[in-house]
Amino acid sequence: MTVPRFRCENVHTAAGGPFTFVAEPGRCLTIMGPSGVGKSLLLRALADLDPHRGDVFLGALRQADCPPHDWRRQVIYVPAAAGWWAETVAEHFTDIAALTADLTALGLPADCGTWPVARLSSGERQRLSLLRAVACQSPVLLLDEPTANLDAETALAAENWLLARKQADVTLIWVTHDAAQAQRVADHRLVLEHTGLQEAGHA
Amino acid sequence: MPDGAMHLTYVDIALASLLLLVHAGLSIRFQLKLARPLAIAAVRMVVQLSLLAVVLQWLFDTESALATALTVLVMLGFAAWETWRRIGRPLAGRNGFLVPGAAIAVAGLTTLGYALLTQLSPKPWYAPRYAVPILGMILGSVMNAVALGIDNLTQNALRERVNIEAQLVLGQRFEQAMRTHLQRAMRTALLPTLNLMAATGLVMIPGMMTGQILTGQSPQEAIKYQMMIILLVAGATALAVFLAVMGTLRQLTDDRERLRLDRVAGERR
Structure with a gap:
């Protein structure tokens, strides 16, 4: 069975376009660009969170033809500062007890499910929101500055943990403003401009 | 109208309106600057209700x-x-x-x-x-x-x-x-x-x-x-x-x- 490729064709967001690219399964594609150029808006369009023009495909499946919640279950957007809707950490997971190994890899204690969300630090929030998304086992992850709130050491641990998803043929689309991080994690690097996407190094 | 009902006269309403002086006094004492809006609101109330009475009476009569x-x-x-x-x-x-x-x-x-x-x-x-x-x-x-x-x-x-x-x-x-x-x-x-x-x-x-x-x-x-x-x-x-x-x-x-x-x-x- 071949794993479907993720394709973005002539997408226009509120910040510009057309944006066209292909992301291969089991690979990490990084998108860089100055702040305000619309990196988050592009990821939001890919997850169909904002109205946009153009088509997005997962294999033969077209975004516009797929029920929206089904699409978002397969193409999960992880914002830099994700929201929480219940009191404790565990309520945001199907079964956090089954994720002990991942918690350890991210430097979090196994009992953090009982923690009230209100007392989480921004770094804890970010790692738990990554884990919450990864636990859904979607074929595509849209990561918006996934280590922005982490110290250097924790960021490296989180990077490696995220890159391990590639073994399960997950497609990683990774927005970062950190060139060194892009160097470390990318199989393919793009630069976002208002008028389109460029290959990094060719711009 | 049933027996025992009191009939209000316009003098009675004028007497009731004296209570607005409490409002006015409060406004002056604490400089609330409500004197004008108060006067306007009171006049509006009287005019609106009077008009309502005319309209309702006509409405009820014509059916x-x-x-x-x-x-x-x-x-x-x-x-x-x-x-x-x-x-x-x-x-x-x-x-x-x-x-x-x-x-x-x-x-x-x-x-x-x-x-x-x-x-x-x-x-x-x-x-x-x-x-x-x-x-x-x-x-x-x-x-x-x-x-x-x-x-x-x-x-x-x-x-x-x-x-x-x-x-x-x-x-x-x-x-x-x-x-x-x-x-x-x-x-x-x-x-x-x-x-x-x-x-x-x-x-x-x-x-x-x-x-x-x-x-x-x-x-x-x-x-x-x-x-x-x-x-x-x-x-x-x-x-x-x-x-x-x-x-x-x-x-x-x-x-x-x-x-x-x-x-x-x-x-x-």
Whole structure:
């Protein structure tokens, strides 16, 4: 069975376009660009969170033809500062007890499910929101500055943990403003401009 | 008029208006700068009620179906307008007015029709002497509840945007992601009516019942009307709140189950 490729064709967001690219399964594609150029808006369009023009495909499946919640279950957007809707950490997971190994890899204690969300630090929030998304086992992850709130050491641990998803043929689309991080994690690097996407190094 | 009823003269009203001096004194003593608005409000009250009396008298005398229908329409229009004005963050554009307006109209007319056709059955059934005051009482309460419900829903959606979208990005349905906010909006809108029913007769004697007693009606008769009115108001409020909140919820999303906060009007200036 071949794993479907993720394709973005002539997408226009509120910040510009057309944006066209292909992301291969089991690979990490990084998108860089100055702040305000619309990196988050592009990821939001890919997850169909904002109205946009153009088509997005997962294999033969077209975004516009797929029920929206089904699409978002397969193409999960992880914002830099994700929201929480219940009191404790565990309520945001199907079964956090089954994720002990991942918690350890991210430097979090196994009992953090009982923690009230209100007392989480921004770094804890970010790692738990990554884990919450990864636990859904979607074929595509849209990561918006996934280590922005982490110290250097924790960021490296989180990077490696995220890159391990590639073994399960997950497609990683990774927005970062950190060139060194892009160097470390990318199989393919793009630069976002208002008028389109460029290959990094060719711009 | 039943025996024992007092007849108010204009001198009596002038005497009552002396109480406004307390208001004026307070305004002067603390420099509230309310003297002008106070005078205007008092004059408005007198003029508006006098005009109302003339209009109602004419309406009751003619008993025309067309005039009654027009009056009802005007009342519904004003109710929708006043409700829109009370919502801190209404829907943008026409929907800000149309959604609460339609909810109020459907709930008000349904309840009024039910009351006129079953409990009251005046002849003709649309007799303005019954239809107009009852609709007025219903709208007074419904407007408040609908404004509370819509405002609560839009303000919560704006404030909780990140948390709502956190559920959407994980593949949750929009209705599920909005569930607690929907419940909160409906509860906020319905609670005043529940509190009113619970407190009526203990803390306060409703204005309508007071009026009937003052004009010589026996308390036993007055409470029957009061009960009917409160129950009508409660029913109309529930129906209107349901329609208004669900209608607003629908406008907050689209066919792709996105959270469309761009459809909420900006802060009022």
